[in-house]
Amino acid sequence: MLGQSYRPVELIVVDDGSTDSTEPQFSSRRDLRYLRLTHAGMPGRARNAGVQAAGGELIAFLDSDDLWLPPKLERQVAAMAADRVAVHHTRERWVRNGRTVSQRRQRHRREGDLFDASLRKCVIGPSTALLRRDALDAVGGFRDDLQIAEDYELWLRLTARYPVGYLEEALTIKRAGHGDQLSERNDHIEVFRIRALRELLATGWPDDGAQRRAAHLELARKAHIYADGCGKRGRSSEAQDYRALAREAVAHADDTRAGNGR
Secondary structure (H helix, E strand, C coil): CCCCCCCCCCCEEEEECCCCCHHHHHCCCCCCEEEEECCCCCHHHHHHHHHHHCCCCEEECCCCCCEECCCHHHHHHHHHHHHCCCEEEEEEEEEECCEECCCCCCCCCCCECCHHHHHHCCCCCHHHCEEEHHHHHHHCCCCCCCCCCHHHHHHHHHHCCCCEEEEEEEEEEEEECCCCCHHHHCCCHHHHHHHHHHHHHHCCCCCCHHHHHHHHHHHHHHHHHHHHHHHHCCCHHHHHHHHHHHHHHHHHHHHHHHCCCC
8 A cells, every 4th residue: 555656645544443453553654544443343334434534536445455566556547537437446366375366267247337247246356446436425335234245235336327447457466365354254245245235125226227127136046046055054944035035036126127116
């Protein structure tokens, strides 16, 4: 973060109630602003606090486990301006326990209309993203009550409205394999995506009928897969609940296609 070639930048470190050396390391520095929160364990809450404290028109996030290469912001700001987009991201290099993880099977769409791709999974790494503040404000920022999949939920709201720009160059390093990471402590991340998507649809989002039908069908697919997993693990009651959710989502998709708009 401090080694970026792009200037000027406003650096804000948000500490979610850490008990390590974060506070003594950053609280006395004059080249950044340090915000300490009472621990909540909600990534969206910490990111929103940083956004609220920031004064710039462009917003970027860097999770504590990740790294930016020095030219990341400089190249991304230029690409974002050239593409005239409100949402931009870069390729990232995945590192687990010190070893680079192959991404050869990652063949999802990465630029333009990413809504359908974003329904299936989180296709934008938070630490790769550069956002126009007005776009982030327009969709309301991150949910601050989701421990997992808060990024998945935000990208859905953004990609439903805005096309996305992309730099193929891996300018972000995503480091995994640490036991204290939320994603490492939760084996069934898909259930958090199901919750996020279900609750988002319950608000009447999105306005576009085709997008809404696609979202219901993806909710049905996710719920069906999760139900099958529950069944294999002997959790029959939970499996029944998610199969019922899948049927309900398909019915809503059919209603949307028929013009009932549910």
